[in-house]
Amino acid sequence: MPSSIETNAALPIAIIGAGPVGLAAAAQLTARGLRPLVIEAGAGPGAAVRQWGHVRMFSPWRFNVDAAARALLEGQGWKAPPPASFPTGNELVADYVEPLARALSQAGVDLHYGARVTGISRRHHDRLHDGAPGRGRAEAPFVLQVEGADGHTDTIEARAVIDATGTWSSPNPASAHGLPAPGETPASAHIRYGIPDVLGADRATYAEATTLVLGGGHSAMNTVLDLVKLGDGARILWAFRRPLGAVNFGGGAADGLAARGALGARAQSLVEAGRIEALAPFLVHRIEQKGGRLEVQGEREGQAASVTVDRLIVATGFRPDLSMLGELRLDLDRAVQATPALAPLIDPNLHSCGTVRPHGEAELRHPGEPGFYMAGMKSYGRAPTFLLATGHEQVRSIAAYLAGDLEAARRVELELPETGVCSASRPVIEIKAPAAAGSCCAASPAPAAKECCG
The missing domain is CATH 3.50.50.60 (FAD/NAD(P)-binding domain)
Incomplete structure (x- = not known):
C-alpha cells in the first residue's frame, strides 16, 4: 500500500x-x-x-x-x-x-x-x-x-x-497534423466539434447548407445520418483520412452491441448508394474564409485539393x-x-x-x-x-x-460485448450515382449511437 x-x-x-x-x-x-x-x-x-x-x-x-x-x-x-x-x-x-x-x-x-x-x-x-x-x-x-x-x-x-x-x-482539431489548421480558429463561427444537434437546436444552421464532416468514427456516423434526415436541401460531404476501401464502418451484425453495429451498417450503405459525397482520402491543411463560406484546403493522394462549404463539423475524436x-x-x-x-x-x-x-x-x-x-x-x-x-x-x-x-x-468483474471488428480493411467500394431523393434512414429502427464520454 x-x-x-x-x-x-x-x-x-x-x-x-x-x-x-x-x-x-x-x-x-x-x-x-x-x-x-x-x-x-x-x-x-x-x-x-x-x-x-x-x-x-x-x-x-x-x-x-x-x-x-x-x-x-x-x-x-x-x-x-x-x-x-x-x-x-x-x-x-x-x-x-x-x-x-x-x-x-x-x-x-x-x-x-x-x-x-x-x-x-x-x-x-x-x-x-x-x-x-x-x-x-x-x-x-x-x-x-x-x-x-x-x-x-x-x-x-x-x-x-x-x-x-x-x-x-478537448476535441481534436481539423488538421491532419494534429495541430489546429491555419485559419481554423478564426473560422470558429462556421465550425462545430463533436456531435451538433442537427435535428434539433441546430437544424436551421444545417438544413440548407453544404456541410463537410471530418472523421470516420461513431461521432461522425451519427452526424452524417442526422444530416441526411434533413432532406434534399442539405448537401453532405464526408471526409476520411484513409482510402475508402480501408475505412472501417464497424462490425455490423457481428457487433455485440446491435445498435453500434447497425449505426456503421447504415452509414456504409449511404456511402455505397452515393447519398453522401465521400472524400477518401482527404487530409486537411488549411481553412480560409471566403464570402461567408469556408474553403477547406488539403491533399488527396498526394495532390492539392480543396472543397468549399458553408459549415464544417470536426468529428475526429x-x-x-x-x-x-x-x-x-x-x-x-x-x-x-x-x-x-x-x-x-x-x-x-x-x-x-x-x-x-x-x-x-x-x-x-x-x-x-x-x-x-x-x-x-x-x-x-x-x-x-x-x-x-x-x-x-x-x-x-x-x-x-x-x-x-x-x-x-x-479481480476482473467485467464482461463486455465484442465489437465484431478485427480487420482494418474491407472490399473497395465503387461509388455510385446519388440515389433518388427521400430519406433512407426511416426504415431502420436502430437508434443513433454514441460511446459514453464519462
Whole structure:
C-alpha cells in the first residue's frame, strides 16, 4: 500500500468530475467506508454529457449503471430504467446521474459544483523534488488548486486523486497534423466539434447548407445520418483520412452491441448508394474564409485539393487535457497518452480490434505518483474506443485498492460485448450515382449511437 495513502488517511479522496464515472467512483468509495470529495467545474452533475444530450447511446441501460451506484440508489427507492432500452445523454443525466448525485449528497458525500481544478501537486514538493526519505513526495498529500465560479482560488488536500474529467472539452482539431489548421480558429463561427444537434437546436444552421464532416468514427456516423434526415436541401460531404476501401464502418451484425453495429451498417450503405459525397482520402491543411463560406484546403493522394462549404463539423475524436497535471510525475505512453500498461491493450496502431479490454487499478497506476489515477474516458488518452461499463470497472478496482482490498482490486468483474471488428480493411467500394431523393434512414429502427464520454 502506498505510504502516501496510509500517512494521510484522515484526508478525503478527491474525485475530479461529476459525470457518470466520477459519481460511480464516489459510490464505490462510499460503499467501502472511504470519504470521497467530488469537484465539478460545471453547474451540476453530468455537465459534459448534457452537451451531447440529444444523442442516443448504443449501450443499453444494463451496461450504464454502476453496481455500487445501483445499490445506493435502490436503497433510496430508485427504480432502474428498462435494462434493454437505449438512453439519450439527457435521459442518462435525468434518470441516473442526477439521482445518483442526490443520493450521494444524502449519504454525506461533499459535491462541489462550479469549481474547476487548475493544478495538482504534492504539498511542498513540485515535480522536480523528491524530498527526504520518509518525508518525501510519496508521503506528502496531494494539493489541488481549485478556482471557484467567482474567480476565487483555494487549495484542497487529498490522500488520493481520481481524475474523471473525460475528454469532451478537448476535441481534436481539423488538421491532419494534429495541430489546429491555419485559419481554423478564426473560422470558429462556421465550425462545430463533436456531435451538433442537427435535428434539433441546430437544424436551421444545417438544413440548407453544404456541410463537410471530418472523421470516420461513431461521432461522425451519427452526424452524417442526422444530416441526411434533413432532406434534399442539405448537401453532405464526408471526409476520411484513409482510402475508402480501408475505412472501417464497424462490425455490423457481428457487433455485440446491435445498435453500434447497425449505426456503421447504415452509414456504409449511404456511402455505397452515393447519398453522401465521400472524400477518401482527404487530409486537411488549411481553412480560409471566403464570402461567408469556408474553403477547406488539403491533399488527396498526394495532390492539392480543396472543397468549399458553408459549415464544417470536426468529428475526429478527442484527446486528454493534461494541463492541470503538469506538476505530477505521470507515466504515459508516448503515442496513446494512456498508462504504459494500458496503452498496448487499446492502441489502434498495434491492433485493429475495437474491443474494450477489461483492466483495473494495476493498469491505471502511475508508479511515479502513487495514489493518482485517471479513470473513464481520460484514462484512454487518444484511443477511440471506450464504454461506460469500462469506467465502472476501473473505479471499482481503484476503490478496492485504496481500501486495502488487493484481491478485489486485481479481480476482473467485467464482461463486455465484442465489437465484431478485427480487420482494418474491407472490399473497395465503387461509388455510385446519388440515389433518388427521400430519406433512407426511416426504415431502420436502430437508434443513433454514441460511446459514453464519462
